[in-house]
Amino acid sequence: MRGKFIVLEGLDRSGKSTQVDRLIQRLEQDGPARLQKFPDRTTSIGKMIDAYLQSKTEMDDRAIHLLFSANRWECSKRIREDIAKGITVVADRYAFSGIAFSAAKGLPFDYCLAPDEGLPLPDVVINLSLSPEDAAKRGQYGEEKYETLDMQERTRAQFKLVAREMERRHPGRWKDVDAAGSVEEVGERIRQVVGVEVDTELGQLWM
Ligand code: 2DT
Ligand code: MG
Numbered sequence: 001m002r003g004k005f006i007v008l009e010g011l012d013r014s015g016k017s018t019q020v021d022r023l024i025q026r027l028e029q030d031g032p033a034r035l036q037k038f039p040d041r042t043t044s045i046g047k048m049i050d051a052y053l054q055s056k057t058e059m060d061d062r063a064i065h066l067l068f069s070a071n072r073w074e075c076s077k078r079i080r081e082d083i084a085k086g087i088t089v090v091a092d093r094y095a096f097s098g099i100a101f102s103a104a105k106g107l108p109f110d111y112c113l114a115p116d117e118g119l120p121l122p123d124v125v126i127n128l129s130l131s132p133e134d135a136a137k138r139g140q141y142g143e144e145k146y147e148t149l150d151m152q153e154r155t156r157a158q159f160k161l162v163a164r165e166m167e168r169r170h171p172g173r174w175k176d177v178d179a180a181g182s183v184e185e186v187g188e189r190i191r192q193v194v195g196v197e198v199d200t201e202l203g204q205l206w207m
Contacts, residue, residue: 003032003088004054004198005079005120009096009159010128011152013138014179015186019128020092021193022187036079038072038097045071053144062111065102069095069115079120083197095119095205096127096162101146106156109161113206121170121203124196127163128179128186132156169206 006023010016020035027033041050045067051057052064059067072095079089095116102112130138132153141147146155166174175193179186 001086002085002198003086004196005083005089005091005202006194007091007094007096007122007125008128009093009125010179011130011135011156011159012141013135014128014130015183016128017092018183019106019186019190020090022183024090024191025177026191027088027090031086031088033090034082036075036089036091038075038091039068039092040071040075043071043074045074053146055145056105061105061107062103065107065112066099066115068098068102072098072116072119075133076119079200083120091122092124094122096125096159096166099162099165100155100158101151103158103161104151109158109165113165117206119205121205121207122173123198123202124194125174126190126193127159127174127176129176132181134180154177170203 008016008023014026015169024033026037038055039049040046048057048059049067052059052067079091080160082089098116099109099112103109135152139150141152147150163174163176177186177189177193
């Protein structure tokens with residue numbers, strides 16, 4: 001049986017990385033599972049993205065958008081191979097962050113969608129949603145690009161449009177999960193939505 005392709009999305013401070021780690025530990029009790037972070041900053045494209053996020057280089061909005069997508073494409077072969085081998089892949093961010101962040105900067109929504117068409121389709125997308133008030137309680141933002149209140153608010157609005165688009169194109173795969181509460185409470189909510197059975201072949205995004 002093939003592995004699953006699970007994506008976790010959410011704004012900064014939604015607890016995404018903590019929950020991804022917990023989820024993988026739990027999945028590993030049933031079979032092999034691995035983490036795939038996006039951006040994957042270890043590749044040569046990833047290093048360019050990293051420099052941009054740390055404001056060490058400047059980049060045209062479209063150029064960086066395409067690099068984020070190219071970073072997914074260069075990792076997609078290994079994702080497909082692992083899933084075919086029965087390994088479950090859990091991605092920390094994916095194309096949905098790609099659209100939401102770039103559209104929040106003002107790029108046309110359909111433009112943002114296009115370069116990811118044909119990438120592996122997640123079996124389930126868990127979107128950790130947190131109110132602006134609860135996010136504010138979790139402390140200061142970091143120093144990287146996009147880690148400002150204004151950008152996070154705009155990205156939050158775009159994530160709602162991304163969710164709608166996903167529901168239209170691939171019904172039933174997008175799951176909003178309330179990220180308020182303790183690590184254990186949120187982990188339990190994730191556990192309840194992640195138990196999807198996969199009987200079909202891995203699909204292609206937006207197709
Ligand atoms: P991390 O803090 O999770 O490393 O993310 N981003 C991410 C984009 O703008 N486009 C994308 O396609 C992806 C995957 C979100 C670093 C930042 O990169 C943004 C936060
Ligand atoms: Mg970050």
